[in-house]
Amino acid sequence: MTSPVATASDRSAPTPSGTSRSAPRLRTPRRRHSADQPRRSVLLTVLTSLVLLYSLVPLVWLAISATKTQEGLSRSAGLWFDGDFALWDNITETFTYHDGVFTRWLLNTLLYVGLGAGGATFLAVLGGYALAKFDFPGRRAVFAVVIGAVAVPGTALAVPTFLMFSKMGLTNTPWAVIIPSLISPFGLYLMWVFATEAIPTELMEAARIDGAGEVRTFFRVALPLLAPGIVTVLLFTMVATWNNYFLPLVMLKDPDWYPLTLGLNSWNQQAATAGGEAVFNLVVTGSLITILPLIAAFLLLQKYWQSGLAAGSVKE
């Protein structure tokens, strides 16, 4: 309740309960805003609530709309339920429509995320560790290249990548989506910084003195220490690959290899095709199903992620 302004005046004004003005006078108001009891601000609370509302409303809309039939969607208001509760029918139909192609898209996405995001994380960890802990000529050049690569948006690279992959005969195959996903300059940079802070060089030296080889040192000593960083990078690459739309759009023509993003869009487009069937209810339900694994991943991994973000911020 206490606003920053009020707190400031509190401090200078004589405290009402201030019989002993001498020693605790300066300390009392400060202790009220410790890490356990942060200072409260009405303005901040209102702003965060607004942002929270802003980010939750679409989700609520999605969840509510997934319970409606195609007819119900156009009949009822967006943020409340329609008469018939069709969630189960929608889910069944989503999985059976067009010979169950949705399941195929789901598996494709899992494949792209598994190999793409998993591989990207693995490469980022190897690269980041090496760059952080080994001194070799050209490190600064690598740094410049990585930072430069972070600055180039993936969309800008899509067409050149397409032409290159087409020369290699890889377009219209899953490799065209997986191989570009393996490269994550941002992930590499993050792992690099993280490894610098998280692995004490002394620990590596101790391991070497005890007779561990480089591979053993990496897997037994470094890897456990890097866990929070790995999870962070994994989450980033996972979300990026899961939501990837443009790259598969350019690379893939065969609906059998579509990820969920492209597949759902193709269902959405049907409504704009002469003679096509509008299946907004399935698009909505499919979208809801699509985000569930991401939400689950976040909930499961977030504790690692939080500790990961704070790592290196305090000098020990």
Place this chain on the structure above:
Amino acid sequence: MPTHLTKHSRRLLRGTVLVCALALGASACGDSDDGGSSQKAVSEADIQAALKEGGTITVWAWEPTLKQVATDFEKKHPGVKVDLVNAGTNKDQYTALQNAISAKKGVPDVAQIEYYAMGQYALTKQLTDLKSFGADKLSAQFSPGPWNGVKAGSDGVYALPMDSGPMALFYNKKVFDKYDIKVPTTWAEYLDAARDLHKADPKAYITADNGDAGFATSMLWQAGSRPYTVDGTKVKIDFSDQGAKTFTGTWQQLIDEKLLASVPAWTDEWYKGLGDGSIATLATGAWMPANLESGAKAASGDWRVAPMPQWKAGDKVSAENGGSALALPELGKNEALAYAFVEYANAGDGVQTRLKNGAFPATTADLQSTKFQDTAFPYFGGQKANKIFAESAAEVPDDWSYLPYQVYANSVFNDTVGKAYVSGTTLAEGLESWQEASVKYGEEQGFTVEK
């Protein structure tokens, strides 16, 4: 057939345009081997031999009724496999096709291309001229609008028309009856109806339009404007003719008096408006019934079809909106087999199959057949709407042409003409800046453009 009008998010659109531009640029600088080998004649015997020999053809199309046609074709010709791929709807597919052509890899044997986009591929020699297969002899089978579309302003025949979109006025009879409004026969009456309706129910609008290139060009077509003249690589763009003034004069009033619902077409919201009566009419192509039936189920029985309102009372002029054809990309393989499929689907038995599944034909014989014209639409309260569509098809002036880069031009429509719907600029000013943008792009692509 679908609609140029698909509205993705702006950002996606911009992305697509970028790729298109890049791809076009790439193909413009990289095509050295179009040494025009397409003029060899392919006889009926060659086609039969190819069918007997069999093989696989890849068809890129999003038209839903083709699925059955492909199955039937495979059954009729064992040994032939038709690989039907939905490589995206309209713009998405063109991007993909342009990419494949630039890369000279993965080009389909047959591709669905809308009439408005035909010139882009035909005039840059990316499609096989089907005259070598004798396709020019089929001209009498198709209605004038679509046939003009596949000729793309030259004397080649670059595709066979698959469907067409002669325009008609779809209107919500329940709404019109409720407020006692007469169905307009001229655009002047339409304007009055818009005013009366919006006055009677402030939530209802005569139609939804927030700037759509396909609709605008169709309206200009009907109003007698001929903004694009194409002669090989010489292009003229001029929006200053009387027809354009006729269109903008009326439509500007609808915009100024805020009589148009600002709902993007093909969205959930749009279908909702069509279903609940807040969007009372649609002037669009004859392929619309199937979409109304699936997208606006709630309004079944409310809607009817009327002939297009005229610019001059008593006239009988219509236009085409949407519609697409099947073409053979130059870089595709197995041409004889591909042509056999296209002919089967668009001029042979396939037409009946597609009609049965709700497609709208481009073939005059089918348009005129009593069976077709007597089909009653339960959605339109039992009305025999095909009669109106068929009449409209015959009233389409066949001298319209699109730009050889209409896909690009349409993609910048919202940045130019579209401004009239959201800000103080007028439609006429918007057309001017659309013209400028189109001229500039054409010159960059190596066309000789005259204003």
